[in-house]
Amino acid sequence: MSDDGQNSAEKDLAKKNIRLAIILGLIAAGFYIGFILFYF
Amino acid sequence: MYEAVLHDDHHDHKPTGIGRWLFSTNHKDIGTMYLVFALIMFFVGGAMSMVIRAELFQPGIQYVDPQFYNSMVTVHALVMIFGALMPAGVGLANWMIPMMIGAPDMALPRMNNMSFWILPFAFTLLLSTFFMQGGAPAGGWTMYPPLVLQLGDGLPYLVFAVHFLGISSIMGAINIIATVFNMRAPGMTFMRLPLFVWAWIITAFLLIAAMPVLAGGVTMLLTDKFFGTAFFDAAGGGDPVMFQHIFWFFGHPEVYILVLPSFGVVSQIIPTFSRKPLFGYTSMVYATASIAFLSFFVWAHHMFTVGMPLTGELFFMYATMSIAVPTGVKIFNWMATMWKGSMTFETPMLFAIGLLFMFSIGGFSGLMMGITPVDFQYHDTYFIVAHFHYVIVPGIIFGIIGGIYFWLPKWTGNMYDEKLGKLHFWLSAISVNVLFFPMHFIGLAGMPRRIPDYNVQFADWNAIISLGGFVFGLSQLILVWVVIKCVRGGEKATDQVWEGAHGLEWTLPSPPPFHTFTTPPEVTDATAHS
Amino acid sequence: MPVDKLKKIVLGVTAVSLFMMSGTALADYMNVLNLTEGVTPTSKMVYDLHMIILYIVTAIGVVVFGVMCWSIYHHRKSKGAVAEQFHHSTSAEITWTVIPIIILVIMAIPATKALVFMEQTGDAEMTLKVTGLQWKWKYDYLDEDITLISSLSQDSNDARQMGSGIDPNTVENYLLDVDNYVVLPIKTKIRILTTAADVIHGWWVPALGWKRDAIPGFINDNWTYIEESGIYRGNCAELCGRDHGFMPIVINAVPKAEYAVWVEEQKATKLATAAGADKEWTKEELLEKGKAVYAANCVACHMAEGQGLEGLFPALKGSAIVNGPASEMIMQVLNGKNMMPAFKNQLSDVDIAAVITHERNSWGNTAADTVQPSDIKAAR
Numbered sequence: 004m005s006d007d008g009q010n011s012a013e014k015d016l017a018k019k020n021i022r023l024a025i026i027l028g029l030i031a032a033g034f035y036i037g038f039i040l041f042y043f
Numbered sequence: 044m045y046e047a048v049l050h051d052d053h054h055d056h057k058p059t060g061i062g063r064w065l066f067s068t069n070h071k072d073i074g075t076m077y078l079v080f081a082l083i084m085f086f087v088g089g090a091m092s093m094v095i096r097a098e099l100f101q102p103g104i105q106y107v108d109p110q111f112y113n114s115m116v117t118v119h120a121l122v123m124i125f126g127a128l129m130p131a132g133v134g135l136a137n138w139m140i141p142m143m144i145g146a147p148d149m150a151l152p153r154m155n156n157m158s159f160w161i162l163p164f165a166f167t168l169l170l171s172t173f174f175m176q177g178g179a180p181a182g183g184w185t186m187y188p189p190l191v192l193q194l195g196d197g198l199p200y201l202v203f204a205v206h207f208l209g210i211s212s213i214m215g216a217i218n219i220i221a222t223v224f225n226m227r228a229p230g231m232t233f234m235r236l237p238l239f240v241w242a243w244i245i246t247a248f249l250l251i252a253a254m255p256v257l258a259g260g261v262t263m264l265l266t267d268k269f270f271g272t273a274f275f276d277a278a279g280g281g282d283p284v285m286f287q288h289i290f291w292f293f294g295h296p297e298v299y300i301l302v303l304p305s306f307g308v309v310s311q312i313i314p315t316f317s318r319k320p321l322f323g324y325t326s327m328v329y330a331t332a333s334i335a336f337l338s339f340f341v342w343a344h345h346m347f348t349v350g351m352p353l354t355g356e357l358f359f360m361y362a363t364m365s366i367a368v369p370t371g372v373k374i375f376n377w378m379a380t381m382w383k384g385s386m387t388f389e390t391p392m393l394f395a396i397g398l399l400f401m402f403s404i405g406g407f408s409g410l411m412m413g414i415t416p417v418d419f420q421y422h423d424t425y426f427i428v429a430h431f432h433y434v435i436v437p438g439i440i441f442g443i444i445g446g447i448y449f450w451l452p453k454w455t456g457n458m459y460d461e462k463l464g465k466l467h468f469w470l471s472a473i474s475v476n477v478l479f480f481p482m483h484f485i486g487l488a489g490m491p492r493r494i495p496d497y498n499v500q501f502a503d504w505n506a507i508i509s510l511g512g513f514v515f516g517l518s519q520l521i522l523v524w525v526v527i528k529c530v531r532g533g534e535k536a537t538d539q540v541w542e543g544a545h546g547l548e549w550t551l552p553s554p555p556p557f558h559t560f561t562t563p564p565e566v567t568d569a570t571a572h573s
Numbered sequence: 574m575p576v577d578k579l580k581k582i583v584l585g586v587t588a589v590s591l592f593m594m595s596g597t598a599l600a601d602y603m604n605v606l607n608l609t610e611g612v613t614p615t616s617k618m619v620y621d622l623h624m625i626i627l628y629i630v631t632a633i634g635v636v637v638f639g640v641m642c643w644s645i646y647h648h649r650k651s652k653g654a655v656a657e658q659f660h661h662s663t664s665a666e667i668t669w670t671v672i673p674i675i676i677l678v679i680m681a682i683p684a685t686k687a688l689v690f691m692e693q694t695g696d697a698e699m700t701l702k703v704t705g706l707q708w709k710w711k712y713d714y715l716d717e718d719i720t721l722i723s724s725l726s727q728d729s730n731d732a733r734q735m736g737s738g739i740d741p742n743t744v745e746n747y748l749l750d751v752d753n754y755v756v757l758p759i760k761t762k763i764r765i766l767t768t769a770a771d772v773i774h775g776w777w778v779p780a781l782g783w784k785r786d787a788i789p790g791f792i793n794d795n796w797t798y799i800e801e802s803g804i805y806r807g808n809c810a811e812l813c814g815r816d817h818g819f820m821p822i823v824i825n826a827v828p829k830a831e832y833a834v835w836v837e838e839q840k841a842t843k844l845a846t847a848a849g850a851d852k853e854w855t856k857e858e859l860l861e862k863g864k865a866v867y868a869a870n871c872v873a874c875h876m877a878e879g880q881g882l883e884g885l886f887p888a889l890k891g892s893a894i895v896n897g898p899a900s901e902m903i904m905q906v907l908n909g910k911n912m913m914p915a916f917k918n919q920l921s922d923v924d925i926a927a928v929i930t931h932e933r934n935s936w937g938n939t940a941a942d943t944v945q946p947s948d949i950k951a952a953r
């Protein structure tokens with residue numbers, strides 16, 4: 004599976020997925036960093 | 044595995060050689076890798092438990108130094124929890140979620156690959172500590188300071204292994220949430236999702252909330268040892284008990300992270316073999332969510348003996364008892380699914396029913412332990428060991444194994460050997476009780492946990508327990524045989540495989556092509572969850 | 574195999590098992606099935622609560638498993654059952670939500686009462702401070718200024734070494750016996766403080782009805798009131814390192830008068846031992862004492878010939894520290910390192926001086942000097 008030959012609908016879906024992943028990743032990382040800042 | 048369908052499907056070309064696995068972005072292959080890795084780690088962890096049971100077979104120290112024994116106890120748990128149970132769950136999720144929701148793959152296929160390959164790396168870090176000065180971690184999987192800080196060279200490896208495992212789990216969780224939120228086929232509304240998918244959505248949120256806390260806690264262990272902090276050192280103004288709060292704030296949601304996917308599997312299996320829809324779909328979703336929500340409020344029941352104020356002890360007692368309610372709702376709903384159904388008892392159903400009986404036994408001892416004043420006698424004894432092994436082994440693991448038998452024909456296109464499957468079930472079910480039930484007795488009678496030797500009054504039960512353990516361990520080899528035999532061939536499986544099976548995954552060929560649902564399917568109530 | 578032969582075998586095995594379980598065997602057997610009632614008001618309250626909860630969950634189990642078994646039997650396809658298709662019932666959901674809640678509330682009431690009772694540590698008549706060490710217990714009778722150190726008894730310690738050749742069945746109270754019993758008066762409210770000197774330990778005597786963690790740097794407050802004289806044995810209940818399983822607790826509960834006599838005896842002994850630390854010891858005296866201290870505290874890890882265990886416990890034989898300057902070795906023994914405990918908390922100046930002298934003169938080590946108790950005292 005490669006990114007070539009993606010149509011615009013697939014590109015939109017990929018954007019949505021990456022955006023949600025970044026948000027969730029920031030939440031998880033945020034918990035960790037917040038934890039560190041709080042305690043350290 | 045996919046050879047049978049290849050020649051028919053021009054678009055089913057797939058990579059070959061080692062690159063296929065190293066660089067995979069395919070949810071089926073990655074699911075397979077997770078499951079194979081989990082199975083290997085299950086035997087690694089299992090071998091450690093055999094060392095434990097061999098030493099405990101008789102009073103006296105026969106085989107291993109007590110320090111090494113403590114390492115076995117510690118690493119057995121770490122390997123089982125992080126190397127076998129969690130990867131197996133994610134493996135089942137990877138295989139089944141896209142097919143269940145009508146999606147072509149997971150939302151982030153490359154991150155999916157990375158999530159998997161972190162695991163062998165992390166376990167290399169962890170297991171390499173056996174060869175270091177000071178040996179492998181030996182302070183329990185719970186890693187309480189100050190004891191864990193007495194570990195020699197291995198401490199940073201332990202901490203970094205835990206960090207990497209956490210990163211892998213979090214990435215997996217993100218992937219699952221993005222997949223289910225963004226890639227459901229049209230018509231696949233949330234309330235039409237199979238309960239396995241719901242279980243994983245909820246588990247994924249638990250992972251995101253809980254794993255960073257564990258990461259923070261072990262980071263603090265590292266800085267206490269090497270960077271002059273004193274989080275857990277009273278002499279420096281710190282408190283060892285704070286680590287316990289941090290650990291168990293992760294640790295309690297963690298046990299639900301482990302069990303909810305297995306509950307999800309049971310919710311797929313029981314309706315199928317009862318030929319009847321799952322009873323109380325909405326209640327099941329809410330009960331699962333309630334369990335997950337409540338799991339954040341009960342952590343201190345793992346620490347009732349640290350010397351908490353009375354108010355704290357009472358709060359955590361009441362909160363812990365309350366989790367019995369949604370858990371009971373789930374058991375009753377499964378029973379109501381079976382009730383007035385038309386049941387057959389193929390291997391997946393045997394494991395699911397086994398879970399209902401024996402997870403409940405674990406639930407009963409758990410309720411007993413939740414009663415704080417009595418827990419003062421149970422805590423840190425074999426009663427606790429009995430409880431958590433009941434919920435883990437004939438609970439979580441039977442769920443995973445049930446799922447493997449349930450879905451093997453779909454994955455491989457071949458029916459597994461039903462006679463062998465049943466043999467595996469009965470040997471496991473009987474030996475698991477010989478192994479873990481007597482632990483209730485010796486715990487009540489006064490045997491503490493995490494000890495390599497004991498007073499002779501406990502000898503008879505320990506001998507019986509060890510025998511049960513040896514039989515149980517050997518019985519799991521049957522599973523390996525079943526899987527290998529099934530991959531190689533067997534009676535051809537239909538698309539639906541099981542007479543009572545409903546759901547999008549059962550509309551696909553067995554085995555499914557490398558890429559499925561490249562065009563989204565049509566979803567109506569008829570093709571939605573069972 | 575013919576059915577008759579199988580029946581005979583099963584019958585035979587059952588008969589033998591029952592026979593083996595008869596008499597005292599059965600009584601012993603029953604001891605290893607359940608919690609002890611114990612000898613304090615707390616332990617009895619806890620036991621009763623445990624039994625009530627056990628009965629309740631058993632009853633629930635019988636009902637739930639019974640229904641499941643019946644359904645498995647009756648609703649089988651092979652029996653001709655045809656599946657109905659109902660899949661919800663609000664009244665059922667409410668019923669099986671509300672009834673468990675009621676049962677839980679019923680359980681919570683006596684549980685709360687018991688916990689409140691257990692937390693009342695006031696009005697004690699005496700105080701015992703318990704300190705957990707790797708791997709022994711130290712007891713300070715705060716009102717009497719007496720200190721005891723209580724370690725696993727020598728015969729248990731010998732038998733538990735790997736390859737000892739000693740059958741644990743021949744050791745009385747194997748792993749549950751100590752050199753110095755904790756003598757306590759019965760019918761007295763005793764405040765028990767638990768703490769630790771190195772890592773977290775757990776102090777547990779089942780007959781008293783509770784356990785509590787012993788946490789370094791913190792003090793936990795507990796109490797007991799022992800109603801009957803007797804010997805009560807317990808264990809460390811929190812993983813604390815290599816010998817977590819080898820640091821038991823033994824209480825000797827005696828009538829108050831006997832306790833008072835024991836206290837006087839202890840005070841007299843204490844005066845006698847204090848004298849030893851200030852004098853100059855001969856090499857022979859130190860070596861003799863050091864050998865005993867080594868056997869009780871060091872041999873488990875560093876082994877009988879000082880050879881240690883590859884990868885885990887360094888060898889003392891030929892060790893750079895043992896053969897180097899005495900001052901460095903004294904610091905290591907006092908303060909510990911990684912898994913080695915800080916012996917300053919658990920051994921006296923005399924003991925430490927003796928064991929260091931012993932090690933520096935054994936197994937071919939070349940240091941061959943002596944270390945006096947006064948050297949240790951100065952180094953602390």
